Amino acid sequence: MIDKEISTLGQAVADVADGATVMIGGFGEAGSPIELIHALIDQGATDLTVVNNNAGSGEVGLAALLKAGRVAKLICSFPRTAGSSVFPDLYRSGRISLELVPQGSLAERIRAGGAGIPAFYTPTTVGTPLEEGKERRTFGGRDYVLEHGLTADFALIKCLRADRYGNLVYNKTARNFGPVMATAAATTIVQAADIVEAGELDPEAVVTPGIFVDRVVKVENPAHESELIARGETYP
């Protein structure tokens, strides 16, 4: 019987190796798999390349992983957050490298990576500093820039409900990068607030089909970044 449920967060992230590339879902706090990130901090993997739209806030979740010195490189569209100095401090002191990617190009690079497409042309960044070093080509009289697909060793994703096959549905705008990241990682690890019996998720409404998911761990009442920060919490 196929059953992707893993009983503990620690087991779910146990094999993340030093130097791994890890895609982490979330846009701001919406969809941020805080419990999986904290388990990764506990696990100890370092020298990671992390793909996330942002750079975390406060000193919990992604910001805590950065603060712990585990991330060598961040691939990101918007690493600035009001009220967080973790990434700016690392960046200014040269302790982390940043690959800045426009948000839509980041999403499409991940989608392409998951779809077996090594590169694509996009109009985004033409004529801007972020075009530097990239191939430009003209189609139909308009200029486009070559962007490469992105894949990862692991993806850490948060969803609302899952079943044992790894079919997923999300909560509102917490969906964001989850579905594309699930396709682009060799091993996709999901935290779900609820794991239901097979058949309980409407097949018409499944957002991420289980083929893209490797492990599901139940986190019944996931924390929200803003609430942890409001309580003055840090991790570990």
Next chain:
Amino acid sequence: MTSTDRSIGWSREEMAERAALDIPGGSYVNLGIGIPEKVAKCVPTDREVVYHTENGLLGMGPSPTSEHGDPELINAGKRQVTAIPGAAYFHHADSFVMIRGGHIDICILGAMQVSRTGDLANWSTGDPDAVPAVGGAMDLVAGVRTVYVITQHCTKDGRPKLVEACSYPLTGRAVVKRIYTDLAVIDIGTGGFQLVELAPGIGFEYVRERTDANLVPMGG
């Protein structure tokens, strides 16, 4: 450098109101952070407009009352919002299919500088000490059919934001169609900045002195 009296011309709300008049009913619209966000409240009530937020919602409604907020229902500025009846959620790649694929009719953004040819700079001052952050701005200007800008005419220290050529790093080249400032509505025309409308009590010369490129008078 020419000082600008912020007590004259249009207020931030009035700039948003003026821009809202140019949004036709039935439009799909993406609003940037800051003054552009205010436009949603100002669109005439007989026009139905659907708001897109690039983090994954079409049919964005106003901020929730405090007891109904969900930290996982937010806009691109990471503030809590609501979803209207008839809204749809989608993942990021689909969201930027809507943007890059030309499906969003209008976006309204803030600006640090706009050039006379419609180049936009709104993501970086180029300061090497600043943490660079771009978000979805470059995708929006590359993909949305009509790009409007709402901005103060001059910086806080009185420097023109409408310039011959942007000195800040570009967000996109020749992308802006119309600019709403506290002093005027200005189009990117073939001869440069084309004045469309003056704020009440503002004269052409006053705007021209605060514009760092050729300003073509109305009917000119």
